[in-house]
Amino acid sequence: MINYSDWHKRLVRIYGQIPGFFSSGYALPPLVVQIEVTHRCNLNCSTCYQMKGVKIEEELNLEEIRGIIDQLPRAAFLTLTGGEPFIREDMPEIINYALSRNRCNILTNGTLIGEDTIRMFVEKGLFLFGTSLDGIGSIHDKIRNGKGTYEKAVEVIRSIQKHKESKRGKYPLININTLIMPQNIECLYEILLVAEKMEVDYLTIMFPKLSDAQYTPPFYDDLNHEKFLSFPRGPEFLDAIDQSILNKQLRLIKSHQGSVTIRSYPYGILEPEGMQKYLKRQLKLQDFYPCYVPWSTVCISPRGDVYPCLAYRVGTIRENTLKAVWNGQCFREYRKKLRKMSLMPGCLGCCYSKFKKGWSQLIF
Ligand SMILES: C[S@@+](CC[C@H](N)C(=O)[O-])C[C@H]1O[C@@H](n2cnc3c(N)ncnc32)[C@H](O)[C@@H]1O
Numbered sequence: 584m585i586n587y588s589d590w591h592k593r594l595v596r597i598y599g600q601i602p603g604f605f606s607s608g609y610a611l612p613p614l615v616v617q618i619e620v621t622h623r624c625n626l627n628c629s630t631c632y633q634m635k636g637v638k639i640e641e642e643l644n645l646e647e648i649r650g651i652i653d654q655l656p657r658a659a660f661l662t663l664t665g666g667e668p669f670i671r672e673d674m675p676e677i678i679n680y681a682l683s684r685n686r687c688n689i690l691t692n693g694t695l696i697g698e699d700t701i702r703m704f705v706e707k708g709l710f711l712f713g714t715s716l717d718g719i720g721s722i723h724d725k726i727r728n729g730k731g732t733y734e735k736a737v738e739v740i741r742s743i744q745k746h747k748e749s750k751r752g753k754y755p756l757i758n759i760n761t762l763i764m765p766q767n768i769e770c771l772y773e774i775l776l777v778a779e780k781m782e783v784d785y786l787t788i789m790f791p792k793l794s795d796a797q798y799t800p801p802f803y804d805d806l807n808h809e810k811f812l813s814f815p816r817g818p819e820f821l822d823a824i825d826q827s828i829l830n831k832q833l834r835l836i837k838s839h840q841g842s843v844t845i846r847s848y849p850y851g852i853l854e855p856e857g858m859q860k861y862l863k864r865q866l867k868l869q870d871f872y873p874c875y876v877p878w879s880t881v882c883i884s885p886r887g888d889v890y891p892c893l894a895y896r897v898g899t900i901r902e903n904t905l906k907a908v909w910n911g912q913c914f915r916e917y918r919k920k921l922r923k924m925s926l927m928p929g930c931l932g933c934c935y936s937k938f939k940k941g942w943s944q945l946i947f
């Protein structure tokens with residue numbers, strides 16, 4: 584079977600590396616765009632890094648989001664996420680519009696999605712549907728602070744599969760995100776078995792972010808801010824993870840011969856050395872390959888702020904075009920600094936970084 588995720592990552596990496604070779608900081612047009620349509624959520628997961636208290640009136644409205652989508656290159660891969668995207672009543676309209684122009688990926692907790700929306704995913708060709716499963720049954724419900732949330736997420740996956748089957752369609756591909764936590768390390772393999780049974784395409788095992796400046800506001804306007812230049816401590820709950828249990832579960836996962844492709848965030852981190860360094864916060868910049876993500880990828884916050892990945896505001900879509908911000912002075916300065924440093928200390932633990940010696944079924 585062709586591994587689309589792997590090929591996509593290779594392509595995006597090469598696409599970023601070519602202009603990244605030059606020191607000007609300029610990039611080719613964006614190939615991966617992430618729009619966070621809201622910070623709001625119906626759940627309250629203890630680990631969540633999303634900003635609280637952003638008012639609905641401050642969020643980009645439907646017209647503004649359509650306006651952003653109109654500016655994207657047709658070849659761009661668009662991720663719609665949040666917060667919980669489906670807390671927005673106009674989310675079906677946003678998706679409908681996005682799917683008429685771009686290949687799309689949606690990230691959701693899966694608790695607020697109706698049958699009509701699922702039908703649209705299949706009929707309009709959503710490329711990738713991502714939902715989170717942090718455990719089986721009550722473990723997931725406890726982590727997510729919501730009774731019945733596991734059943735709802737599983738129901739949505741089953742319903743997508745049913746609609747795909749009746750249309751003899753292949754899309755959306757389905758990805759399950761699982762965040763490693765002390766509460767779920769004993770059931771990671773079981774999650775894989777459930778994923779296998781539901782015939783999902785990917786299981787992404789994620790380590791928690793080490794820095795609260797990765798992929799989320801509040802923004803810092805100084806590129807030399809300590810958030811970017813000092814080594815992050817990471818959340819304290821990492822100390823409560825029993826590494827021997829984690830290793831055992833990952834051995835089971837690695838030796839499992841099934842159809843689900845295993846990915847990890849950061850890439851390649853799922854082997855004893857990587858995990859140990861991660862959990863003990865002993866990662867070094869040299870453990871990772873240089874990063875070219877900001878030469879291909881951009882994020883837009885619910886208030887329209889544009890940022891590369893670390894929380895450095897490079898512009899706002901409410902005052903500038905995406906094109907102007909993409910190769911504007913701030914974005915170029917960010918790329919130049921990153922090029923000089925290969926990776927910044929604030930990058931450690933970022934999901935898109937790639938551990939040099941690691942394992943995942945994906946080569947990139
Ligand atoms: C912020 S959520 C947004 C989409 C949706 N609300 C959901 O839960 O899937 C995106 C992903 O981030 C994960 N996540 C939550 N807290 C995290 C943390 N501290 N570090 C890394 N990922 C985290 C969630 O489990 C989820 O898979």
Ligand code: SF4
Nearest residue numbers: 624626628631666692
């Ligand atoms: S469902 Fe997603 S956005 Fe909501 S609290 Fe949980 S991780 Fe955060």
Ligand code: SF4
Nearest residue numbers: 874876892930933936
């Ligand atoms: S590793 Fe650093 S530069 Fe690369 S995507 Fe992550 S935060 Fe951005």
